[in-house]
Amino acid sequence: MAEPLSPAASHDEHDHKPHGWRRWVYATNHKDIGTMYLIFACTMFFIGGFMAMLIRLELFKPGLQFFDPQFFNSMTTMHALIMIFGAVMPAWTGLANWMVPMQVGAPDMALPRLNNFSFWILPFAFTLLLSSLFVPGGAPAGGWTMYPPLVLQTGASFPMLVFSIHLMGASSILGAINIVVTIMNMRAPGMTLLRMPLFVWTWLITAYLLIAVMPVLAGAVTMLLTDHFFGTTFFTAAGGGDPVMFQHIFWFFGHPEVYILILPAFGIVSEVIPTFSRKPLFGYEAMVYAVASIAFLSFIVWAHHMFTVGMPLAAQLFFMLSTMLIAVPTGVKVFNWTATMWKGSLSFEPPMLFALAFLFLFSIGGFSGLMLAMVPADYQYQDTYFVVAHFHYVLVPGSIFGIMAGVYYWLPKWTGHMYDLKLATWHFWLSAIFVNVLFFPQHFLGLAGMPRRIPDYAVQFTDWNMVSSIGGFGFGLAQLLFPYIIWKCVRSGARVGNKAWEGAHGLEWELPSPPPFHSWTTPPSDSVIARGAAH
Amino acid sequence: MQPHLTSVPAAAPLEARRRRRVRRSALLFALIAAAFYFAFIVMTLVRGWK
Numbered sequence: 001m002a003e004p005l006s007p008a009a010s011h012d013e014h015d016h017k018p019h020g021w022r023r024w025v026y027a028t029n030h031k032d033i034g035t036m037y038l039i040f041a042c043t044m045f046f047i048g049g050f051m052a053m054l055i056r057l058e059l060f061k062p063g064l065q066f067f068d069p070q071f072f073n074s075m076t077t078m079h080a081l082i083m084i085f086g087a088v089m090p091a092w093t094g095l096a097n098w099m100v101p102m103q104v105g106a107p108d109m110a111l112p113r114l115n116n117f118s119f120w121i122l123p124f125a126f127t128l129l130l131s132s133l134f135v136p137g138g139a140p141a142g143g144w145t146m147y148p149p150l151v152l153q154t155g156a157s158f159p160m161l162v163f164s165i166h167l168m169g170a171s172s173i174l175g176a177i178n179i180v181v182t183i184m185n186m187r188a189p190g191m192t193l194l195r196m197p198l199f200v201w202t203w204l205i206t207a208y209l210l211i212a213v214m215p216v217l218a219g220a221v222t223m224l225l226t227d228h229f230f231g232t233t234f235f236t237a238a239g240g241g242d243p244v245m246f247q248h249i250f251w252f253f254g255h256p257e258v259y260i261l262i263l264p265a266f267g268i269v270s271e272v273i274p275t276f277s278r279k280p281l282f283g284y285e286a287m288v289y290a291v292a293s294i295a296f297l298s299f300i301v302w303a304h305h306m307f308t309v310g311m312p313l314a315a316q317l318f319f320m321l322s323t324m325l326i327a328v329p330t331g332v333k334v335f336n337w338t339a340t341m342w343k344g345s346l347s348f349e350p351p352m353l354f355a356l357a358f359l360f361l362f363s364i365g366g367f368s369g370l371m372l373a374m375v376p377a378d379y380q381y382q383d384t385y386f387v388v389a390h391f392h393y394v395l396v397p398g399s400i401f402g403i404m405a406g407v408y409y410w411l412p413k414w415t416g417h418m419y420d421l422k423l424a425t426w427h428f429w430l431s432a433i434f435v436n437v438l439f440f441p442q443h444f445l446g447l448a449g450m451p452r453r454i455p456d457y458a459v460q461f462t463d464w465n466m467v468s469s470i471g472g473f474g475f476g477l478a479q480l481l482f483p484y485i486i487w488k489c490v491r492s493g494a495r496v497g498n499k500a501w502e503g504a505h506g507l508e509w510e511l512p513s514p515p516p517f518h519s520w521t522t523p524p525s526d527s528v529i530a531r532g533a534a535h
Numbered sequence: 536m537q538p539h540l541t542s543v544p545a546a547a548p549l550e551a552r553r554r555r556r557v558r559r560s561a562l563l564f565a566l567i568a569a570a571f572y573f574a575f576i577v578m579t580l581v582r583g584w585k
Contacts, residue, residue, distance in 0.1 A: 176564075177561050177568075180560070180564060181564070185556050185557050186553075186557075211564050211571075212568075214568070215572035216572070216575050219572045220575070222576065223579060234580075242583070245582065249575055
């Protein structure tokens with residue numbers, strides 16, 4: 001039997017469960033901080049989603065209906081910034097906070113106070129960003145990519161944009177450092193690297209990506225700031241600077257950022273599919289190497305976002321081929337998920353439904369990504385709705401469905417209650433149908449030549465824009481079910497045991513549901529770890 | 536089996552070693568992040584001088 005800890009031993013002064021507002025403001029417990037991240041991400045998801053509804057409302061018919069073009073461009077810019085930095089990234093960090101310590105058999109994150117600080121930076125960053133809507137000149141409208149010289153024309157909101165990005169970056173870097181340090185130093189004895197669950201592996205690799213690329217974005221926006229206010233000309237052609245250099249730096253951050261948004265979803269799908277197939281994951285080690293390969297390749301493909309700015313033929317060939325190479329490890333993963341299901345005893349609870357939809361729909365985003373990787377084709381698709389369709393297929397049925405799968409998978413563990421499976425299944429089907437009604441027609445619009453980031457369009461694009469907007473409203477309304485399902489689960493869901501899902505494996509399922517405030521104060525035994533690592 | 540964090544005397548050096556390792560690796564990663572930040576600014580600066 002493992003030796004229990006003395007009361008003074010577990011976590012110095014925060015070994016008891018605090019109450020009231022202090023529990024949240026001074027939180028150092030990984031579960032509380034994880035909950036705060038998830039609530040924050042959900043709030044931002046609805047704010048960013050509301051902006052998306054306004055965009056689709058304006059695009060429902062040709063002509064300017066409701067907003068002036070400046071406000072429309074502010075909405076596209078803010079929607080992207082909020083969804084990427086406010087919804088998806090904090091949701092992943094929330095899931096990591098909840099699950100990584102429990103999955104590696106650690107009592108908490110390695111640096112709990114830093115964890116608190118990482119979270120509490122975020123509300124300030126987004127209050128700053130959102131309050132830019134109310135300053136003279138309006139919110140930033142130059143696109144989330146912030147290309148100079150356009151972005152340097154932003155009004156009073158420009159320093160707010162730059163400072164909020166610095167804050168978001170600091171939060172992400174500190175969070176990532178905490179996760180890497182936790183995984184490398186806090187694993188239970190016997191939890192070797194190749195026994196770790198795939199979600200932990202994908203987060204470890206994601207955290208390395210974050211540490212490498214978030215400072216690059218911070219550096220780029222610092223240079224924009226000095227160009228704007230201090231007379232430097234890093235990116236100002238008139239002073240000898242190079243605006244294209246900004247694009248290179250931005251996308252050196254931006255492409256790995258795409259994988260930061262998607263790799264943890266790979267981890268969740270790799271947890272969910274084996275559970276509901278009642279089979280071990282096929283090719284565990286190949287999956288780990290595939291994720292690492294994707295992360296490595298993400299550093300050498302950035303210029304495929306900017307083929308049309310002009311670059312030497314050799315560079316075009318290099319970036320085209322290296323981008324296509326990503327299809328190989330991605331193909332390994334899709335093959336392994338499919339092989340895991342092969343001859344499995346499948347059941348289709350909501351997490352599995354979201355994981356399966358991820359598999360099909362993310363692959364559609366991957367295929368259109370391959371089309372965009374081809375230089376001659378990209379010259380046609382550049383800046384059209386085809387690109388919008390592509391990255392939304394990656395980020396909505398990819399990242400967002402991955403988050404949904406994760407929340408529906410672990411919600412019974414977190415709360416100790418089962419949620420309304422029927423309602424969650426409705427949530428899935430409405431989301432899956434409307435996400436396709438929303439984004440699939442955008443492929444047609446892009447191929448027909450409709451440019452992105454415009455509030456008005458030629459009349460021949462009307463029909464598919466109407467369909468897309470109807471899909472958008474349907475998808476947006478369907479998401480209202482999500483907080484209701486969670487609220488209902490917490491209030492009145494049926495009690496569940498340690499193992500909410502029959503086929504689940506992993507250390508988190510060895511703990512009671514909900515897990516105690518301090519879990520794994522005594523590390524799990526080797527046999528428990530071996531039972532959990534059934535891959 | 537050994538507890539993660541303990542005041543049991545035998546495990547104290549282990550725990551102290553772990554805390555040192557945590558601090559050291561956190562600082563190392565913070566330095567790496569800072570290096571990326573400054574390196575990209577310096578690189579753009581150097582490129583502008585050419």
